[in-house]
Amino acid sequence: MPHLQFVTLDVFTSSPFTGNPLVIIFLSDDSNPSQEQKQNIAREFNLSETLFIHDSKDKKRRIDIFTTECEIPFAGHPTIGAATWCLQHSTKQVDHEVDTLITKSGEIPISLSSKGDGKVSARVAHNVRIHGSAFPNSELLRLHPSLGPYVKDAKSTFPIFSIVNGMSQVHVELPSLSAMEAVTTAAGGEILYGDKCMYLDEGWRNGLVILYFYVRDVADPQSGKKVIRTRAILGNLEDPATGSAASGLASYLSLMEGRAGEYQYDIVQGVEMGRRSEIGIGVTVNGETKIETVELKGSAVKVSEGSIVLPE
Numbered sequence: 001m002p003h004l005q006f007v008t009l010d011v012f013t014s015s016p017f018t019g020n021p022l023v024i025i026f027l028s029d030d031s032n033p034s035q036e037q038k039q040n041i042a043r044e045f046n047l048s049e050t051l052f053i054h055d056s057k058d059k060k061r062r063i064d065i066f067t068t069e070c071e072i073p074f075a076g077h078p079t080i081g082a083a084t085w086c087l088q089h090s091t092k093q094v095d096h097e098v099d100t101l102i103t104k105s106g107e108i109p110i111s112l113s114s115k116g117d118g119k120v121s122a123r124v125a126h127n128v129r130i131h132g133s134a135f136p137n138s139e140l141l142r143l144h145p146s147l148g149p150y151v152k153d154a155k156s157t158f159p160i161f162s163i164v165n166g167m168s169q170v171h172v173e174l175p176s177l178s179a180m181e182a183v184t185t186a187a188g189g190e191i192l193y194g195d196k197c198m199y200l201d202e203g204w205r206n207g208l209v210i211l212y213f214y215v216r217d218v219a220d221p222q223s224g225k226k227v228i229r230t231r232a233i234l235g236n237l238e239d240p241a242t243g244s245a246a247s248g249l250a251s252y253l254s255l256m257e258g259r260a261g262e263y264q265y266d267i268v269q270g271v272e273m274g275r276r277s278e279i280g281i282g283v284t285v286n287g288e289t290k291i292e293t294v295e296l297k298g299s300a301v302k303v304s305e306g307s308i309v310l311p312e
Contacts, residue, residue, distance in 0.1 A: 003307040004031055004041075009085065011077040011300040012241040012269075012277035014118060019277045019300070020241035020270070021047050022081040025308070028055040033310055035071065040311040042066035048239055051078040053085070057094060061086060062102040072207070073104035074125060074164055076243010076279070076296055083110040083120040084300035105164050119280065119299045124163075124243075126294045128251050131160040133199040135170040143186045143211065144233075150179035160199055163248040163294070166207030168200060171249055174215050180229060181272060183213050189236030210234050212245045220268055223278070230269045240270030241277030247294050250281035260287045 005026045013019030023045045027033070032054075033041070042050035046068060054062040064071060065078045079101060086098040087110065101108045106125035113119040134157035141148055151174075162168040170192075174180050192209035194200055200209070211233045220227040230249070232242040239245075246267045254263045267279040280297030 002031060002310040004033070004310055005305070005307050007085070007089075007305040008303045009081045009089075009300040010303055011081045011084070012243070012279050012298040014299050014301055016301050016303050018270070018275050020077045020239065020275065021303070022078055022300070023047055023050045024081060024085055025050065025052045026055065027052055031310065037311045038064060038066055038071070041308060043068050044308070048237070049075050049078045051082055053082060059097050060100040060102055060107075061098050065103070071104070073166060074244060076124070076245075076247060077241050077298075079103070079108060079122045079124065080120060080243060080296060080298040081300050083122050084298075086110070087112050087120055088118070089300075089302050113297065117299075119297050122296045124247055124294050124296050126247070126251065126291060127162075127164045128248075128255075128291050129162045129165075129201065129204060130252065130255070131162070131168075131199060131201045131204065133160065133201075134158055135160055135199055140170075140172060140211075143190060144184060145187065146182045146184045147174075147179065150175060150182060159252060160209070161248045161252045162200075162204060163244055163251060165204055166194065167244045167248070168194060168204070168207060169210045169212040169245045169248045171252055172211060172213045174213055177215055177218065177229065180213060180215050180231060183231050183233065183272075185233055185236045185238060186211070191235035208234060210239075210242065210245050212242070212249060214249060218268075220266075222276075223266065223268075225266050227266045227268045229271065230267055231272060232269065238273055240273055240275035241279060242269065243279060243296050243298070246279045246281055247296055250283050251291050251294055254283040254285050255289065255291065257285070258289060260285050260289065
């Protein structure tokens with residue numbers, strides 16, 4: 001039976017068994033599975049995302065990103081994983097020359113960090129939107145009643161932001177790390193599907209909506225920096241590192257500054273679940289106070305490799 005080669009990486013970390021796990025499946029002209037076969041492989045690995053890299057001899061690599069349920073146009077940790085594999089971990093010299101990843105959301109330029117810190121950068125595709133409706137406090141507490149002592153104002157609402165159409169987040173700023181620790185998975189494991197979320201603007205009701213909790217200006221003893229601490233919840237799952245949501249949060253906070261400039265954010269996620277992840281984001285706002293660039297930064301470490309049977 002035909003087999004496909006794979007590796008696993010832990011992304012947004014330089015330490016194995018932290019960060020966000022990712023499977024990379026390598027494809028060639030002789031091994032090009034169907035969409036159904038790719039989906040079956042993603043379900044078999046049962047990680048938040050499985051990445052397929054198509055082989056090529058030029059400086060671009062086409063990638064496909066699958067959750068256990070469907071293909072998605074963009075996700076942060078697969079993008080950083082693919083960039084790190086090509087530019088650092090691959091044994092093929094031709095991969096080290098790659099400068100662009102081709103995703104369903106568009107082309108993403110990638111590069112090694114000029115700081116020599118082992119990180120890669122990916123200039124992610126974006127089509128940002130602050131939705132006209134906000135997420136009400138009553139809905140937040142229905143899904144996360146444990147936050148009742150920390151989010152008491154019944155009139156509070158929380159912004160809903162999309163980094164691209166189909167990748168949306170509710171940004172919930174919390175007052176302290178104690179409040180962050182009180183976050184649980186959603187009551188009943190309820191998932192906010194975009195097509196059923198009436199808080200999203202018309203024409204944007206697709207994909208998934210993540211509840212993204214954050215605390216600003218946290219002194220991080222490991223890095224010695226002031227960071228934003230985050231947690232990402234989707235139903236009954238918590239994600240240790242969510243590059244798309246982090247990109248969305250950084251973009252939203254930059255727009256809220258109300259002026260042109262370059263903004264840098266250090267985001268630490270996954271601490272509460274024992275999988276610390278370090279996510280860097282750079283955002284440029286132009287003179288029209290619109291997002292010009294979003295640059296996602298991080299590292300990844302190889303954990304395992306092997307082969308998997310190609311599903312029939």
